[in-house]
Amino acid sequence: MAHGPAKGIGRWLFATNHKDIGTMYLWFSFAMFLLGGAFAMIIRAELFAPGMQLIKPEFFNQMTTMHGLIMVFGAIMPSFVGLANWMVPLQIGAPDMALPRMNNLSFWILPFGFALLASTLFMEGGAPNFGWTFYAPLSTTYAPDTVNFFIFGVHIIGASSIMGSINIIATILNLRAPGMTMMKLPLFVWTWLITAFLLVAVMPVLAGAVTMMLMDINFGTSFFDAAGGGDPVLFQHIFWFFGHPEVYIIILPAFGVISEIIPTFSRKPLFGYSSMVYATSAIAFLSFIVWAHHMFTTGMPIAGELYFMYATMLIAVPTGVKVFNWITTMFRGSLTFETPMLFAIAVVILFTFGGFTGLMLAVAPADIQYHDSYFVVGHFHYVMVAGAVFSMSGAVYYWLPKWTGKMYDETMGKMQFWIAFVGFNIAFIPQHFLGLAGMPRRYADYALQFSDWNMVSSIGAFMYGAAQLMFLYNVISTIVSGKPSTEEKTWEGAQGLEWTLPSPAPFHTFSTPPNVK
Amino acid sequence: MVSRVKQLVVYALSPLLLLSFVGQLARAEDAHASGWSLLNMTEGVTGVSHDIYDLHMTVVWICVWISVVVYGVMFYSMFAHRKSRGAKASNFHESTVVELLWTIVPVLILIWVAFPSTRVLIDLYDTSEADIDIKVTGYQWKWQYEYLGEGVEFMSELTTSEAAIYNLEPKTEYYLSEVNEPLVLPIGKKVRFLLTAKDVIHAWWVPELGVKRDAVPGFINETWAKIDEPGIYRGFCAELCGKGHAFMPIVVNAVSEEEYAVWLAAKKEAAAAQREMAKQSFTFEQLMAKGEESYNRSCAGCHAANGEGIPGAFPALKGSAVALGPVAKHLDVVVNGTAGTAMQAFGGQLSEVDLAAIITYERNAWGNDVGDMVQPIDVLKFKQGQ
Amino acid sequence: MSTESNYYVPEESRLPVLGALALGLMALGAGLLLNDGASGILWVGTALLVAVMYIWFRTVIRENIAGMNSDQLKRSYVWGMSWFIFSEVMFFAVFFGTLFYVRTLALPWLGGEGDRSDMIHLVWPEFTAQWPLMETPSQAAGSNEFIGPDHHMSFPGWDKMFHWLPLWNTIILLTSSVTCHFAHHAMKHDDRKKFNIWLGVTVALGIIFLFLQYEEYHEAYTEMGLTLESGIYGSTFFMLTGFHGFHVTMGTFMLLIQWIRGLKGHFSSDDQFGFEASSWYWHFVDVVWAGLFLFVYVLA
Numbered sequence A: 001m002a003h004g005p006a007k008g009i010g011r012w013l014f015a016t017n018h019k020d021i022g023t024m025y026l027w028f029s030f031a032m033f034l035l036g037g038a039f040a041m042i043i044r045a046e047l048f049a050p051g052m053q054l055i056k057p058e059f060f061n062q063m064t065t066m067h068g069l070i071m072v073f074g075a076i077m078p079s080f081v082g083l084a085n086w087m088v089p090l091q092i093g094a095p096d097m098a099l100p101r102m103n104n105l106s107f108w109i110l111p112f113g114f115a116l117l118a119s120t121l122f123m124e125g126g127a128p129n130f131g132w133t134f135y136a137p138l139s140t141t142y143a144p145d146t147v148n149f150f151i152f153g154v155h156i157i158g159a160s161s162i163m164g165s166i167n168i169i170a171t172i173l174n175l176r177a178p179g180m181t182m183m184k185l186p187l188f189v190w191t192w193l194i195t196a197f198l199l200v201a202v203m204p205v206l207a208g209a210v211t212m213m214l215m216d217i218n219f220g221t222s223f224f225d226a227a228g229g230g231d232p233v234l235f236q237h238i239f240w241f242f243g244h245p246e247v248y249i250i251i252l253p254a255f256g257v258i259s260e261i262i263p264t265f266s267r268k269p270l271f272g273y274s275s276m277v278y279a280t281s282a283i284a285f286l287s288f289i290v291w292a293h294h295m296f297t298t299g300m301p302i303a304g305e306l307y308f309m310y311a312t313m314l315i316a317v318p319t320g321v322k323v324f325n326w327i328t329t330m331f332r333g334s335l336t337f338e339t340p341m342l343f344a345i346a347v348v349i350l351f352t353f354g355g356f357t358g359l360m361l362a363v364a365p366a367d368i369q370y371h372d373s374y375f376v377v378g379h380f381h382y383v384m385v386a387g388a389v390f391s392m393s394g395a396v397y398y399w400l401p402k403w404t405g406k407m408y409d410e411t412m413g414k415m416q417f418w419i420a421f422v423g424f425n426i427a428f429i430p431q432h433f434l435g436l437a438g439m440p441r442r443y444a445d446y447a448l449q450f451s452d453w454n455m456v457s458s459i460g461a462f463m464y465g466a467a468q469l470m471f472l473y474n475v476i477s478t479i480v481s482g483k484p485s486t487e488e489k490t491w492e493g494a495q496g497l498e499w500t501l502p503s504p505a506p507f508h509t510f511s512t513p514p515n516v517k
Numbered sequence B: 001m002v003s004r005v006k007q008l009v010v011y012a013l014s015p016l017l018l019l020s021f022v023g024q025l026a027r028a029e030d031a032h033a034s035g036w037s038l039l040n041m042t043e044g045v046t047g048v049s050h051d052i053y054d055l056h057m058t059v060v061w062i063c064v065w066i067s068v069v070v071y072g073v074m075f076y077s078m079f080a081h082r083k084s085r086g087a088k089a090s091n092f093h094e095s096t097v098v099e100l101l102w103t104i105v106p107v108l109i110l111i112w113v114a115f116p117s118t119r120v121l122i123d124l125y126d127t128s129e130a131d132i133d134i135k136v137t138g139y140q141w142k143w144q145y146e147y148l149g150e151g152v153e154f155m156s157e158l159t160t161s162e163a164a165i166y167n168l169e170p171k172t173e174y175y176l177s178e179v180n181e182p183l184v185l186p187i188g189k190k191v192r193f194l195l196t197a198k199d200v201i202h203a204w205w206v207p208e209l210g211v212k213r214d215a216v217p218g219f220i221n222e223t224w225a226k227i228d229e230p231g232i233y234r235g236f237c238a239e240l241c242g243k244g245h246a247f248m249p250i251v252v253n254a255v256s257e258e259e260y261a262v263w264l265a266a267k268k269e270a271a272a273a274q275r276e277m278a279k280q281s282f283t284f285e286q287l288m289a290k291g292e293e294s295y296n297r298s299c300a301g302c303h304a305a306n307g308e309g310i311p312g313a314f315p316a317l318k319g320s321a322v323a324l325g326p327v328a329k330h331l332d333v334v335v336n337g338t339a340g341t342a343m344q345a346f347g348g349q350l351s352e353v354d355l356a357a358i359i360t361y362e363r364n365a366w367g368n369d370v371g372d373m374v375q376p377i378d379v380l381k382f383k384q385g386q
Numbered sequence C: 001m002s003t004e005s006n007y008y009v010p011e012e013s014r015l016p017v018l019g020a021l022a023l024g025l026m027a028l029g030a031g032l033l034l035n036d037g038a039s040g041i042l043w044v045g046t047a048l049l050v051a052v053m054y055i056w057f058r059t060v061i062r063e064n065i066a067g068m069n070s071d072q073l074k075r076s077y078v079w080g081m082s083w084f085i086f087s088e089v090m091f092f093a094v095f096f097g098t099l100f101y102v103r104t105l106a107l108p109w110l111g112g113e114g115d116r117s118d119m120i121h122l123v124w125p126e127f128t129a130q131w132p133l134m135e136t137p138s139q140a141a142g143s144n145e146f147i148g149p150d151h152h153m154s155f156p157g158w159d160k161m162f163h164w165l166p167l168w169n170t171i172i173l174l175t176s177s178v179t180c181h182f183a184h185h186a187m188k189h190d191d192r193k194k195f196n197i198w199l200g201v202t203v204a205l206g207i208i209f210l211f212l213q214y215e216e217y218h219e220a221y222t223e224m225g226l227t228l229e230s231g232i233y234g235s236t237f238f239m240l241t242g243f244h245g246f247h248v249t250m251g252t253f254m255l256l257i258q259w260i261r262g263l264k265g266h267f268s269s270d271d272q273f274g275f276e277a278s279s280w281y282w283h284f285v286d287v288v289w290a291g292l293f294l295f296v297y298v299l300a
């Protein structure tokens, strides 16, 4: 038990240590982020000007689909699982994750799953081309044959998520150090507990949805075919019953990160800890009962339409509580603006903006105009890129000294932040204009009045992409040649158990649980 | 440090400025007005679209005001409570009163929004007492309009050429939003749209009418519009429906009631004439020429202009057993489609003349030298024989 | 909350990565099977998975016997199993949800009832909604895309009640839950002999259930014209009962293993988690059946 990591490749293949597994998750998700980002670059390059210049429309659809799938399932979700692996045991004073071998299994499924998914790009018929929401019957009767690989890929990726979440729940419920009561848990741990619950609840729903697709495609059932008594819209209900909680799965851990970073650099305890916990729970609960706001144009009966509109609007309330708490935490603090804090502040600003557009979308009659336009694309990149990805960048800068015992270069960090921030806004603000002006999403080519803002958006996207390469450079150069930073508490205002450990955190920590007062 | 960052931002932005300048020059010859001014939702030309616009603006302003408060406090703290200005952190971290306050106030704001939203939604759903019923059917990748009770129906397809799309020809003003035959509607009448689809889900969206509704295969969805002003209104398919998703625009021509009546009468006559044509016979050359044109419009989207299809998705017709085999089977596939695949039933979409020409073309183009030909009357007989 | 000072963190292990490889091969293999009819890789993956699971569980059992598992670790296993069952509940919820949606919304809409468009006759002029759905919309429109079943599985009337397999299956499965509980009770009192008997009976009942289920399917396919392809009734019927049957198979297998362990002298009154986990699973499968019986068979 007391010894360090094994040598060679076996250390990674056979790992049971939460830090090693966390590291693998983080690198894997970053690789997927680059891949999904590369697809986004292809999309933006094609949309730079009207006309088809680089690729064919059928390939464009594959790019859009693969971009969405890889970003959501390959980049964002695993990155936060990686963070949970690293930080949850450290923050609750546990020796490791509750089920270390299963932990390794959940990770190693991912490379196989995504290799399978990506390999469809090279097969006859091409990669999935029906959008990341894969609505039937485009994804069933009308799908390329490779859809079967997509389905089985989703199955095993889902199994990975379920196992990963069960592990996190068991760790948090069972492995807290003595004295670490639930209402003392750091917020990152709380948000992950609730996220893990959401995952266990909805990943099986996704599995059910793809299984029914599989049956419709290969075994003659008619779940999504009116000719046999089914309904294509049924698919959408099932998908969004999974899909809406999914978007909170993406954002809740990010909220957790922000709730760690802001108090640290405000040198002031988080305002409204318990209301944060309740708000997170409320968001999780509401997320199960609002799904059909993605379906306002499907012709639902008006009663359903009204109900889903009201319920969706309600989510603004607990989310608002979080935003207000963050800002009140900053209020009358003693603020400094290191890179993690810059990212955290950007998240508060930009996520709130994305939340506002979300509220606009929730207004059902107005969504008649917004739906499936670039306005929606603008909305969800504000919440997912500026919410989740920015948080993740902030988290890496924040905890990197703890992980590596080295300090990143503050100037480089800030530079990366500003390029990302500016590039991001140039890329995605214009998309709102485009959507309002009537440009539908998932369009390989567009009418001329949309040319100008598309070009601006593409330029911003390239800039934001460049910032990601710079991020990669910053992380590697910190690991390779960063200034040693060995004090336990890297940040003056930092609180929490992880900051009582040496930097870099030793291979085994809290073999004997600490006593939390 | 700060100056260095500033400098970098300027550097980072400079390619943007440069590129946008170059882009402007490059497109100077384009006929269409600049898109820079397209920032907000259209107010549209129907009552519903106006209501939606007002609702949209209400929520926008609410969000703006909340932003002012929220961001205001935040920027104030970032400015006034900086450590570098000597700010000392206070230690307060709880207050049930403010928590309650910022829970209740948003709820009230939301209730305020909910009232007009409900009203507009109810209005938008009220399809009763329509003057005209139009059935709109989505196909991969075109729209079919049927004036119920009038016996008038036609397909509406993109007319922008492949060459323009692939940048071999200059793009004209209505690039990708022009069709062979627009939907003609009278102003001042309540028109009910009955939407459905024959293959996958499409969505019929015309922003200026404030109408967007999914066309779901096997179901009927309803929505309506009452247009206030004559004009040409353009829209798009808004639900991902395959590779031609960006290439199935909608054009609505709203005209006065009198013009509409004239148009409808002419349309009915043309339909009768079309039925007459089916009884004529054509020469091989006529059929091939017509066939090539119609094939490229209706079939090349999937089977490609050179008949080679797209491997793994759409079969090649060049050398295909069906195209080289007995005419009856060929007729069957084209007229009735193949159930459960993207191959649609074209019998109800194309005229007998078109069908005959296309089939003749497929049997004799790209090295498919069957040598026979199909006359419109053969198609008619085939259809009647079923 | 942690009380032990010593939580067992296993050494590096080769099992997980091999398990992941197995699942990857199975996914690839299943795709290849459906697309090209090649089943080789699927078999390799399955075999590997079975081997990994066998060694993995053996390892865990040995660790437990060797006393490496603290009470705290055992609680982790309890949490793990409970949440796994919860995820299974959600999986079944999808298919039940589908059934409700189809019966209460989609079919009435297709038949022109309910608050969707009354113009549905433009698409399906002849269709009337009914449940069980004997005539599909396409059939009503004269196409043979989907042909409804000749007979359905619902309650055949009091006179034929005892020829109705679902009733027997319900009795069998409910009984097996009771016998499973008796086995648990016996082990709590260290009554090994009773444990072996009751668990043996449970496993036997599980096998009988599966056999009857097979009979029912056979009848459906050969005599009733009820298949996966016979419209939404067939689709939902086989999806729900099929996945349930698959879970019964798994559960029976799990209990069988516990039974063999019992015969080998494993378990004691205060340590029997392997059995308990399997029995929870069994009760869960039983509850699902109760739902099935009610909504698939009885309430027509």
Ligand code: HEA
Residues within 6 Å of the ligand: A133, A247, A248, A250, A251, A293, A294, A312, A313, A315, A316, A317, A319, A320, A321, A323, A351, A352, A353, A354, A355, A356, A357, A358, A359, A361, A362, A363, A367, A370, A371, A372, A376, A379, A380, A383, A384, A387, A388, B063, B066, B070, B105, B106, B107, B109, B110
């Ligand atoms: C991280 C992911 C994430 C998050 C957090 C959200 C958050 C929200 N989303 Fe978003 N959404 C997506 C990801 C996300 N969304 C994605 C991916 C899609 C598209 C999927 C696809 O089709 O491909 C989508 C689409 C989408 C739609 C469907 C649009 C359409 O297709 O037509 C709708 C409609 O209601 C919606 C609403 C909302 C709302 C109301 C919130 C709320 O949670 C936001 C709440 C936050 C605030 C409101 C701001 C802060 C609050 C205050 C400062 C308090 C005071 C405010 C008020 C009283 C107004 N979203």
Ligand code: HEA
Residues within 6 Å of the ligand: A033, A034, A035, A036, A037, A038, A040, A041, A043, A044, A064, A065, A067, A068, A069, A071, A072, A076, A130, A131, A132, A133, A377, A381, A384, A385, A388, A389, A427, A441, A442, A443, A444, A461, A464, A465, A466, A468, A469
């Ligand atoms: C969290 C998820 C996430 C993230 C992070 C992103 C990130 C980005 N997305 Fe996202 N996007 C989605 C989720 C996400 N997206 C989803 C769900 C959809 C809907 C899909 C659908 O409609 O089905 C979508 C759709 C979507 C569209 C609409 C496509 C369409 O409708 O046809 C566009 C268009 O601009 C776009 C752009 C971008 C850009 C520019 C980024 C940038 O932020 C990316 C920046 C990152 C990089 C650029 C990486 C750096 C790498 C390089 C510079 C190249 C290196 C090269 C190699 C390693 C080979 N995305």
Ligand code: CUA
Residues within 6 Å of the ligand: B138, B139, B141, B201, B202, B203, B237, B238, B239, B240, B241, B242, B244, B245, B246, B248
């Ligand atoms: Cu039709 Cu998109």
Ligand SMILES: [Cu+2]
Residues within 6 Å of the ligand: A243, A244, A247, A291, A293, A294
């Ligand atoms: Cu949602």
